[in-house]
Amino acid sequence: MSAVVAVPRRLQFAIDKLGVLIAAIATVASFLPFAAFRANRIVLGESKSIFAALPAWEATLLVLALFAAIAIALFRTPTLWRLWTSLVVLAILFIAVGHAASFLTPEGDRIARVSPGAGFWLLIFAFALLAADAIARLKLRPWTRIGALVGVAIFFAVLLGSGTLNDLSILREYFNRGDTFWREAQTHLALALGSLAAATVAGIPIGILCHRSDALRAPVLNVLNAIQTVPSIALFGLLIAPLAWVAANIPSASALGISGIGAAPAMVALFAYSLLPVVANTVVGLDNVPPAANDAAKGMGMTDRQRLLTVEFPLAFPVILTGIRIVLVQNIGLATIAALIGGGGFGVFVFQGVGQTAMDLVLLGAVPTVALAFAAAVVLDSIVEMVSPKDMRRD
Amino acid sequence: MIEIEALTKDYLDLTVVDHVSMTVEDGELAVIVGTSGSGKTTLLRMINRLIEPTSGTVKIDGQDTRSEPAFELRRRIGYAIQGHGLFPHRTVGQNIATVPELLGWDKQKTAQRVDELLNLFQLDPAEFRDRLPSELSGGQQQRVGVARALAAEPKLLLMDEPYGALDPIIRSKAQSDLLAIQKRFGTTIVLVTHDMEEAIHLGTRIAVMDKGKLLQYAPPHEIIANPATPFVAELIGTGERPFRLLSLWKVRDLVEPGPAQGEPISADASLRDAYAECLWSGREMLPVIDESGALIGRIRRDDIAHKAERPQ
Ligand SMILES: Nc1ncnc2c1ncn2[C@@H]1O[C@H](COP(=O)(O)OP(=O)(O)OP(=O)(O)O)[C@@H](O)[C@H]1O
Numbered sequence: 001m002s003a004v005v006a007v008p009r010r011l012q013f014a015i016d017k018l019g020v021l022i023a024a025i026a027t028v029a030s031f032l033p034f035a036a037f038r039a040n041r042i043v044l045g046e047s048k049s050i051f052a053a054l055p056a057w058e059a060t061l062l063v064l065a066l067f068a069a070i071a072i073a074l075f076r077t078p079t080l081w082r083l084w085t086s087l088v089v090l091a092i093l094f095i096a097v098g099h100a101a102s103f104l105t106p107e108g109d110r111i112a113r114v115s116p117g118a119g120f121w122l123l124i125f126a127f128a129l130l131a132a133d134a135i136a137r138l139k140l141r142p143w144t145r146i147g148a149l150v151g152v153a154i155f156f157a158v159l160l161g162s163g164t165l166n167d168l169s170i171l172r173e174y175f176n177r178g179d180t181f182w183r184e185a186q187t188h189l190a191l192a193l194g195s196l197a198a199a200t201v202a203g204i205p206i207g208i209l210c211h212r213s214d215a216l217r218a219p220v221l222n223v224l225n226a227i228q229t230v231p232s233i234a235l236f237g238l239l240i241a242p243l244a245w246v247a248a249n250i251p252s253a254s255a256l257g258i259s260g261i262g263a264a265p266a267m268v269a270l271f272a273y274s275l276l277p278v279v280a281n282t283v284v285g286l287d288n289v290p291p292a293a294n295d296a297a298k299g300m301g302m303t304d305r306q307r308l309l310t311v312e313f314p315l316a317f318p319v320i321l322t323g324i325r326i327v328l329v330q331n332i333g334l335a336t337i338a339a340l341i342g343g344g345g346f347g348v349f350v351f352q353g354v355g356q357t358a359m360d361l362v363l364l365g366a367v368p369t370v371a372l373a374f375a376a377a378v379v380l381d382s383i384v385e386m387v388s389p390k391d392m393r394r395d
Numbered sequence: 396m397i398e399i400e401a402l403t404k405d406y407l408d409l410t411v412v413d414h415v416s417m418t419v420e421d422g423e424l425a426v427i428v429g430t431s432g433s434g435k436t437t438l439l440r441m442i443n444r445l446i447e448p449t450s451g452t453v454k455i456d457g458q459d460t461r462s463e464p465a466f467e468l469r470r471r472i473g474y475a476i477q478g479h480g481l482f483p484h485r486t487v488g489q490n491i492a493t494v495p496e497l498l499g500w501d502k503q504k505t506a507q508r509v510d511e512l513l514n515l516f517q518l519d520p521a522e523f524r525d526r527l528p529s530e531l532s533g534g535q536q537q538r539v540g541v542a543r544a545l546a547a548e549p550k551l552l553l554m555d556e557p558y559g560a561l562d563p564i565i566r567s568k569a570q571s572d573l574l575a576i577q578k579r580f581g582t583t584i585v586l587v588t589h590d591m592e593e594a595i596h597l598g599t600r601i602a603v604m605d606k607g608k609l610l611q612y613a614p615p616h617e618i619i620a621n622p623a624t625p626f627v628a629e630l631i632g633t634g635e636r637p638f639r640l641l642s643l644w645k646v647r648d649l650v651e652p653g654p655a656q657g658e659p660i661s662a663d664a665s666l667r668d669a670y671a672e673c674l675w676s677g678r679e680m681l682p683v684i685d686e687s688g689a690l691i692g693r694i695r696r697d698d699i700a701h702k703a704e705r706p707q
């Protein structure tokens with residue numbers, strides 16, 4: 001039945017609006033450098049087009065695949081086709097860039113560097129856009145989205161494990177500092193999740209108090225708002241002096257590892273940034289509880305505590321969780337700045353890379369950060385959707 | 396028994412409820428009527444202390460309501476809030492079980508009670524127990540709201556415009572359900588409405604309020620026959636008075652032996668309905684049947700008309 005309906009639609013060759021943009025980007029990107037070759041880590045690179053970067057047959061196949069994918073994106077095709085096309089092309093691109101690195105690196109050369117070029121990144125962008133659009137149109141259920149994320153993670157694990165990408169510059173940088181990478185990864189997660197946990201534990205009660213007391217609400221929210229407007233680097237820097245003072249004057253503080261630089265001020269800064277979303281969403285969530293439900297709860301003899309736990313909090317929970325999602329994604333990004341004050345995390349590679357003008361090293365810090373933030377957003381959005389009732393009448 | 400003594404509520408310099416005194420005897424259904432803003436809700440909510448009075452006292456069974464914590468008082472008093480106030484995130488069953496759970500009933504007893512109440516309100520437990528309130532019609536939500544108020548078998552039930560949003564057919568069904576429940580459990584009920592028709596139909600006593608003052612507190616026939624003030628008379632509607640009076644009586648009260656022609660009328664119908672039937676079919680008298688359908692006599696139009704005259 002559906003196949004019968006699908007045929008005439010395919011025959012129409014109607015143009016897809018977003019498809020035009022994707023096709024244009026992908027077409028331009030195909031002519032841009034696919035990879036860059038450098039004799040060593042810091043010299044300027046030579047650009048390599050697709051045909052220069054890959055063996056002829058592989059380059060031909062890649063171009064044909066891109067051509068087909070661009071056609072599918074351009075015309076109005078079934079959404080599921082578009083999704084699979086984008087996923088397959090993305091996979092092919094990652095494999096191809098790994099092959100390009102191996103192809104371009106002279107046998108046994110440990111100093112030469114091959115990194116993905118502008119064309120590669122633009123192609124990734126174009127087909128990621130196609131995938132995102134298809135996923136949005138399919139309205140995937142939360143569990144399906146999490147499953148898809150796990151699938152993507154497994155793909156990259158296999159790809160990295162197989163060694164296909166080992167000749168890429170970013171992995172060369174990784175192999176040069178294997179254990180530091182995982183240590184900084186741990187620090188990064190500890191900073192992002194630790195500050196989130198602290199902000200949740202402190203922010204929800206503060207939000208409850210603000211909801212119940214009009215006298216508290218405006219001042220507290222204003223202060224938290226003001227903190228959010230302090231530029232992140234400035235806030236990290238501003239905390240150095242007071243925490244150094246604490247460390248110098250309170251003996252037990254330095255024993256706990258508190259000092260003007262390092263993880264402590266980073267944690268405090270991230271915590272300060274996290275408070276506003278958690279507190280504000282708690283207040284909004286509680287404000288949105290239907291007044292009639294609250295009234296009924298009181299009228300049936302619930303104590304304040306029972307009403308908070310069984311009526312107000314469950315009804316406000318999806319909104320509070322949205323606040324937690326904002327904080328988590330924000331903190332994973334912000335935690336890179338902790339490296340500036342010696343707090344560690346993926347930022348260490350970013351700032352070292354910037355210092356040495358070694359872009360590969362910058363990527364070693366940036367790519368995992370972006371991937372983590374993306375995964376966190378997908379997972380938490382799915383959870384928020386799962387805990388939000390489909391239809392809750394407010395009356 | 397509820398004894399309300401000089402109960403007053405001020406908001407700043409505005410007196411919303413002004414020295415109201417009234418007594419509701421056990422098993423009575425007292426209806427508070429009045430125009431919007433007359434203080435009905437405020438009066439009702441001072442009974443379970445959702446609003447603290449400025450002055451005056453409320454005693455329940457002789458005990459001042461302030462002598463125990465408010466939440467304990469409220470668990471003994473059923474409260475059906477205006478609209479329905481169901482918890483949107485809890486199923487119908489969980490909503491109804493709220494007060495039994497607060498009182499620490501065991502699970503089995505609570506579950507039994509939930510099913511019993513759903514049956515009582517003609518909602519099939521298997522079908523409705525696990526639905527969310529948003530999956531019910533307005534009339535069903537309202538019935539669940541009343542079921543929830545009744546869950547812990549309170550001796551006292553407060554209802555704030557419980558039938559406000561219902562269409563006339565479901566409304567009269569819900570009203571007769573309420574009367575049946577009251578009869579069965581002997582519950583004392585205080586009900587707020589702004590509809591005089593509903594007040595006369597349901598109330599054993601009617602309290603008429605205006606601008607925070609209690610104008611009259613009396614049985615329905617008394618209110619109709621001798622309105623205390625022009626405002627009360629206006630609320631009843633002068634043109635409606637004879638018919639309101641007729642609606643207080645049943646055919647059973649006037650039935651006499653003897654034959655009559657045509658379609659019979661039920662002994663449980665109101666005199667108002669019987670009179671309407673006489674006028675409509677142009678008959679002087681109607682045959683009367685009981686619940687089983689057996690003929691028990693007849694009713695005469697003149698006798699009915701006589702009942703509509705102002706009582707002396
Ligand atoms: N918290 C409050 N502060 C000030 N005034 C109030 C407050 N609550 C109620 N009022 C006023 O008290 C008066 C009576 O209110 P109440 O809710 O008791 O009226 P009501 O008779 O139930 O009316 P309705 O039929 O519209 O529900 C109204 O004029 C209202 O504006």
Ligand SMILES: [Mg+2]
Pocket residue numbers: 435436437
């Ligand atoms: Mg009211």
